[in-house]
Amino acid sequence: MNKPVNWGVISTAKIGRVHVVPAMMKSRVVNMMAVASRDVAAAQAYADELGIATAYGSYEELLADPEIEAVYNPLPNHLHVPVTIQALEAGKHVLCEKPIALTAAEAETLVDVSNRTGKIVEEAFMVRHNPQWMRVVELVKTGAIGELRAIQGMFSYFNDDPANIRNKVDIGGGGIYDIGCYLITTSRLVTGQEPDRLAAVIDRDPVMKTDRLTSAIMTFPGGVQATWMCSTQMNLRQRMNFVGTTGRIEVEVPFNAPNDRPSRIFIDDGQDNFGSGLKTEEFPTVDQYMLQGEGVSRAIRNEGPVTVSLENSIANMRVIDAVFNAGKTGQWVDV
């Protein structure tokens, strides 16, 4: 790429400060120019810590900076769409944190604005930029486990801090938005299909009212069944299994893949119950947040694809809508 993309980050969000922004700054196709916060002192402290040239005391000031071509939006979930629209209208491309919106209908409002302004919106599903997932897709597609029949996924952590954005129901808190979205997007990625129906059981925190434990079963048109569980108040765990007629693939750290050691997947031919036929594939150490920043930057320069299209994000939101609906009604729901 001839010229790196000039980026700005909206808010001092922890995910940006600790993971996404430092990773992007490691790339030569990214020029991280500015950070904005509602509090200028917080923006300045962030800029000093990460070595970013400019600190703004409001999101609007950053969006008005003509040098900035693209922004990273890691705001609480209820602000994903409104601030992404503001950024598009200001002529910026947007990398927006997951979930892209609170509903599919809200996500759909981005389409017109993105088309009219000619600016890209990509949902920050960093997992889709990670080579380990490209390999799982390839293995399943080429029949390495026979015919895919079932997917089993889990993602959980414990966080009951009422001050955390994940525990505030009015700003898009809860486990389905925060982590269920990954179980859905990777199931859709590997099947290459949209689920047609699903059922879900949702347990809510009695005080905070956020969904704290959800179990779901989704069926896909070819007959594949995906079952998954996500929780914000359970011991730390993440795993994905893809089970076929002749084998099984297990992704060791499917979502928060490490940036300091190789990622691993296990392929078991199922010859016995003790893993005698288990093979491990190790991937060279990568930072999936850096790959994400590079992928979006290349797409902005028309030098690569948009990895997570808006259409794909809207489809993911349709499934999230259906999970909430199924949990509420106790019925099977068409997606």
Ligand SMILES: NC(=O)c1ccc[n+]([C@@H]2O[C@H](COP(=O)([O-])OP(=O)(O)OC[C@H]3O[C@@H](n4cnc5c(N)ncnc54)[C@H](OP(=O)(O)O)[C@@H]3O)[C@@H](O)[C@H]2O)c1
């Ligand atoms: N891709 C991933 O791996 C990953 C991991 C974690 C989180 N996320 C996503 O990233 C987003 C941020 O998560 P986080 O845990 O980093 O959040 P966080 O630390 O709580 O930061 C959110 C930021 O938004 C700004 N803000 C504006 N209005 C706010 C409001 N009403 N309440 C609270 N904050 C407000 C604040 O920045 P200022 O005060 O500076 O304006 C705040 O620092 C979420 O959408 C989450 O789903 C993604």
